[in-house]
Amino acid sequence: MRVLHVITGLGIGGAEQQLRLLLRHLPVRSSVVTLTNPGPVADALRADGVPVTHLGMRGNRDLAALPRLVRHIRRGRYDIVHTHLYRACVYGRIAARLAGVRHIVATEHSLGAAQIEGRPLSAGARALYLGTERLGSATVAVSDTVARRLADWGVRPHRISVVPNGVDAARLAHDQEARRAARRRLGIPAGAYVVGGVGRLVPGKRFDALVGALAELPADVRLLLVGEGPERRRLERLAAAEGVDGRVVWAGAVTRELPALLSAMDLFVSPSADEAFGLAVVEALAAGLPVRYAACPALDDLPPHEAPGARRIGGTVADVAAAVRAARAAHAEHPRHRPAPPAVHRYDVARSARQLTTLYRTLYREASDR
Incomplete structure (x- = not known):
């Protein structure tokens, strides 16, 4: 199984380091695309043997990045595209769908009660998120609390899976x-x-x-x-x-x-x-x-x-x-x-990796059965 992870940036942050830790335990072939900021975690991933590509996105409205991401996904012939963080979830889901990928997963790392990734929530941000969420196959919440917040937003509960963050x-x-x-x-x-x-x-x-x-x-x-x-x-x-x-x-x-x-x-x-x-x-x-x-x-x-x-x-x-x-x-x-x-x-990371692997395989089997 070939999985492409798309993330907004790879500077020092909880979601970025969590991705690196999970990739060490996932029994699949993984590659990473960072839309912006190929920082210290990008170097650490490469040291782990994970291919990392910097898309060179210049900002939230750099629409030229979308076709570049579509081409990258098509060339890689990935079985699953997994997105992380708000901007990557929006652009990554669209690009994966345009590239013909059948299994699209997104992890919601940073949805608070009144903010997302440290920024105040707005009606526009919520509408864009929900609109692109429907393009995916499943949304992963890092806690039961986040799962409830996603459901309150309007994400259908049957599309939400809880896979907690993990620690070593x-x-x-x-x-x-x-x-x-x-x-x-x-x-x-x-x-x-x-x-x-x-x-x-x-x-x-x-x-x-x-x-x-x-x-x-x-x-x-x-x-x-x-x-x-x-x-x-x-x-x-x-x-x-x-x-x-x-x-x-x-x-x-x-x-x-x-x-x-x-x-x-x-x-x-x-x-x-x-x-x-x-x-x-x-x-x-x-x-x-x-x-x-x-x-x-x-x-x-x-x-x-x-x-x-x-x-x-x-x-x-x-x-x-x-x-x-x-x-x-x-x-x-x-x-x-x-x-x-x-x-x-x-919250052992090996347990979280097993839960995520089960989700990948379930989506893959369901699509194959159809």
């Missing part, structure tokens, strides 16, 4: 030596209490609440932020204004170093109020960290006993500061990392 728990497991090495490299004192956040530095992630909370916490507390994005400058200015710029550690956008950086943390906090899955939260649990989060469908869709180290909090500065104080006090009594809870094993 063994790779993320806590490593004491990696913890010491990461702290030395980043200049974090061995005795510091480190609060961590991971994600793109964009307004929706509300990392400003973490920076603001740091000003209300003792001087031995550090904030380790892993990620890059347009909010970096504003967050740096906020840290300086709050007098905590020397206590914020900016790790930048990383991929291979993430397990060591998680090991360097003592508490993980996600103040984002609107998530489609909450992958960073699940990765933190895999690393044995206690977690405080404002929104995480991956956990909210499960019984609480499956993630005993995670607690839901409000997303304000006061909420975050209070949560950190309480977690720090508990850490002082029991300074240890937990084993990965059942929720992490439920």
